[in-house]
Amino acid sequence: DIVMTQSPDSLAVSLGERATINCKSSQSVLFSSNNKNYLAWYQQKPGQPPRLLISLASTRASGVPDRFSGSGSETDFTLTISSLQAEDVAVYYCQQYYNSWTFGQGTKVEIK
Amino acid sequence: QVTLRESGPALVKPTQTLTLTCTFSGFSLSAPKMCVSWVRQSPGKALEWLALIDWLDDKDYKTSLKTRLSISKDTSKNQVVLTMTNMDPVDTATYYCARLDYLHGMDVWGLGTTVTVSS
Numbered sequence: 001d002i003v004m005t006q007s008p009d010s011l012a013v014s015l016g017e018r019a020t021i022n023c024k025s026s027q028s029v030l031f032s033s034n035n036k037n038y039l040a041w042y043q044q045k046p047g048q049p050p051r052l053l054i055s056l057a058s059t060r061a062s063g064v065p066d067r068f069s070g071s072g073s074e075t076d077f078t079l080t081i082s083s084l085q086a087e088d089v090a091v092y093y094c095q096q097y098y099n100s101w102t103f104g105q106g107t108k109v110e111i112k
Numbered sequence: 113q114v115t116l117r118e119s120g121p122a123l124v125k126p127t128q129t130l131t132l133t134c135t136f137s138g139f140s141l142s143a144p145k146m147c148v149s150w151v152r153q154s155p156g157k158a159l160e161w162l163a164l165i166d167w168l169d170d171k172d173y174k175t176s177l178k179t180r181l182s183i184s185k186d187t188s189k190n191q192v193v194l195t196m197t198n199m200d201p202v203d204t205a206t207y208y209c210a211r212l213d214y215l216h217g218m219d220v221w222g223l224g225t226t227v228t229v230s231s
Contacts (some may be wrong), residue, residue, distance in 0.1 A: 050210075103160065104158070
C-alpha cells in the first residue's frame with residue numbers, strides 16, 4: 001500500500017500569512033499515460049465531514065477560494081494557503097488515488 | 113444537488129456484524145464514472161478509506177480489512193450498503209460515505225454516522 005506522510009503535524013500561522021503543508025508518498029502517484037498526479041487535498045473542520053479542496057495535485061474543486069493552491073509531482077506535494085483566514089482553521093489531509101486510496105495523517109492548522 | 117446520507121446502528125456489540133446504508137440523490141450509480149466510497153474516522157484520528165463500488169459494480173477494499181468488508185449497491189433505490197464483520201471496540205468511529213470520481217477524488221460527502229462498539 002502507498003503510505004502518505006504529511007508534515008508538519010500541526011502549525012500555527014498569523015492571519016494573512018502563508019501556510020504550507022507538505023505531503024510525501026512512499027511511491028510515485030504520477031500516472032504516465034496522462035501525466036497526471038493522482039493526489040487530492042481535503043479540509044476538515046471540527047464536527048464536519050471532509051471537503052475536497054484540490055484534485056490532480058493542483059486543480060481546485062468548485063467553490064474553493066484561490067488562496068488555496070496545490071503543487072508538486074510524483075512523490076512530493078504541497079498545499080499552500082496564501083493568506084490565512086480565520087475560517088481556514090481546520091485539519092488538512094492529502095490522499096493518493098493512484099493505487100487504491102490512502103490518506104495522510106492530517107495537519108492541523110491554527111491561528112497564531 | 114448531490115446529497116448522501118449514512119444510516120445504521122449507533123451501537124453494536126463486539127463480534128457482531130455492522131451494516132451501514134448510504135442513501136444518495138442527485139446522481140445515478142449506473143451512470144459512467146460514478147462511484148461511492150466509505151471512509152471512517154476514529155475519535156481524534158485520521159481519515160481511513162475502507163471501500164468503494166463503481167458504476168460497473170467493480171469493488172475495491174482496504175487491504176488490511178478486506179476479509180471483513182463487503183460493499184454492494186442497489187441502483188434502483190440509490191443506496192450503497194457496507195457490511196463489516198466481527199466488530200471490535202477499535203472499530204468505533206464515524207463512518208462517512210462519499211461520491212467518488214476516479215479522476216477527481218471524493219467530491220461530496222455525507223455528514224457521517226457514529227458507531228460505537230461496546231458490550
